[in-house]
Amino acid sequence: NAGVTQTPKFRILKIGQSMTLQCAQDMNHNYMYWYRQDPGMGLKLIYYSVGAGITDKGEVPNGYNVSRSTTEDFPLRLELAAPSQTSVYFCAVGAGPDTQYFGPGTRLTVL
């Protein structure tokens, strides 16, 4: 029972490259969230989903895309990486917004 898994753990991208951050859960929860955390800052919500086929923008969605075709997976896509997207990305899963379980994070650097 892995809970919330995120891959990769670390990644270095060049400006303009694309990548997908993976988030998977085996908790059978409907709510899934993507956050970014910049140094010394709190978490900012990028996108969230309340169930398969449903996604919504958070506070900082520009430069990102998501899809939710299954309950288990919620990938985050960066199409044209920019230095401003250097951050630690966290996926969270829960039965509702008040019961979020966080993954270990993906540390992304864009050079």
Add this chain to the structure above:
Amino acid sequence: KQEVTQIPAALSVPEGENLVLNCSFTDSAIYNLQWFRQDPGKGLTSLLLIQSSQREQTSGRLNASLDKSSGRSTLYIAASQPGDSATYLCAAEYGNKLVFGAGTILRVKS
């Protein structure tokens, strides 16, 4: 705009001291207020959740209070220990979303 602020940004105390972390939020129409702990290089772990109708919650040496009318919450840690060293974040729940503060970095010296 819904914003959450935490004071102080960092705190260093000797072992055994009682301490208070502060959290304020601009929009008082919250559903819940949560306190999280984050260890270096790790994800977040929920410590306490206070529903909007409650005034406080306790878990072991931790006590969190909520005053919706003034837009404030405090986390009280009793008899601090070196193992309490971490970043503590508060988050206000609005609808389907949590809005986080920047956190307080706590160091408890042995």
